[in-house]
Amino acid sequence: MLYFIVKLLSRLACALSSATAKRWGGYLGCVAWKLTPQKRKKMAIENIRLSLAVDQTEAERVARASAVRFGPMFMEVLRVPLLLKQPLDSWISFTGAEHLEQALALGRGVVLATAHSGNWELLGAALAKRGFPLVAVVQKQTNDAMDRFINEYRRQSGMHVTYKTGVKEMIQLLGEGHIIGLLVDQDAGPEGVRTQFFGREASSPPGAAHLARMRQVPIVPAFITQEADGRHHAWLYPPVFVEKTGNKKEEIQQTTQVLTQCVEQHIRQYPEEWFWLHNRWKHGDKTETLALHT
Template identity: 35%
Template sequence: MFPNWQYHLLKLASRIVCLMPYPAVLLLGSLLGRLYYRIAGRQRRRALAQIQECLKLSPKEAERIIRRLFINVGRMFMEVMYIPALKRETIKRYVTIENRHYLTDALAQGKGVVFLTAHIGNWEWLGAALAMDGFPMTSVIKRQPNEQYTRILNEYRRLAGIEIFARGSTELVGAAKALKQGKILGFLADQDGGRDGVFAEFLGKMASTPKGAAVFAKRFGAPVVPTFIVRRPEGGHRIIVHAPLYYRDTGNEQADVANLTIRMNRVIEETIRQHPDEWLWFQKRWNTKVETLFPTTSTMAGEAV
């Protein structure tokens, strides 16, 4: 009877959240995250198992980190609801940008920028803060299982000034045009890449990695600028921009794409190791099993560095 009720409920919640002071938003998010930790048993168990295996932690240490992760997820949800309250002047109170010159210098090359990030920290505020700071942000997004949640996310992304393109659609033509126009094209590159991904080591385990960022960097000669956002102890966020990576053309396209993808993986891995409570450990990152699909691919990818 009311097909869009979830969207309208989220919009109402967002309006209420936008009336709150930012510290209250964080406090409410922390409480929501603690509740999420208790009720999301399947995700909690997957996160605990994966972080123990990858980082070789004790059960007690793993539980401490994953509990903080869930609290951060709750904070992120509330911060997303708070996006309409953000303005260019106000977001600077909450977000600082480190090594901005890497991004501005890469843009100055005139070939566009492949913007590499991951599900670390509040990645929605990452794009919003840069767009509000004047950077020409565009992003390739994966639709959420819940279309109404996708709708509100895209609405708030556009509100912040981000141009959106859907993965696996004709909109990718627009994404290519954005790079040609010298814009920044964002990729979240830490999810399972499926059968078409590059199989390489990620946090000590073989995983399929999406190769879209590497393919766009190759096709347009664009620098890849890894950039992540992490929380500050006093509240708010730090955006950390890393030195650009470049596609190395040796004449072997498959190996060259794998090489760049593996180098991108390593930057993401290092950030996760430095901020383990900021990454979504309950993702099905290792869902595609390389051994059962391509028995020799893992070795080839591992050597293409």
């Protein structure tokens, strides 16, 4: 039942004008911010203050903007079928697409490293619509109806969808020349790699580095931002390669640190677009043994 309700909402959203959809998205975002627990708001504000070295007022502004934007983002996801019918350059532009093209030309596949910044769902849709053989590596939603809905829209854009547990499939798809899209910016728990993120210890996911090292493939950092006119812009950067040192753990840690720094640099430019409500530093002091001594 929930699946059909969301599909109906999607049809209604597609029938709205862009201005009306944006306005309603703004309303939803404001409601979401009001409903956000105070404890989580305080955590986000403190992390912003420490990370960006700003005062309390600015930290509160960034935290609120970061949360409120999820309303318009949700509306954009509901309107994906409409976007896919429009010319690609009518809703997104690209800088650095040649980096991804050149990485693919090596013939080994590519790992695409991105973050929960901007509307990352639209980044995947745009790359797939442009013709890149993108594989979206996703976390299975706890609600089956929502999982079915979002994956259906991902596939409509041309993406292949696999779950995080499908490592063997990822390796096979890399061998076939696909692009494996991974989100690399969230806390990875005690099993993660210890990195420096905004000057503080953080646990970072090593999956991108592991895959790249295993198959000797390039990692292309990529992010998406929203412009003042509502259109989006995709930023793709020169590839990162795993440097061979003879020490596997060191190679994974160093590569993960480079990717973490890429994410940090992007967030510094567009702080309002990152997901600050996530407790990114939760396990930063609990990964030393794994990262440095195994």
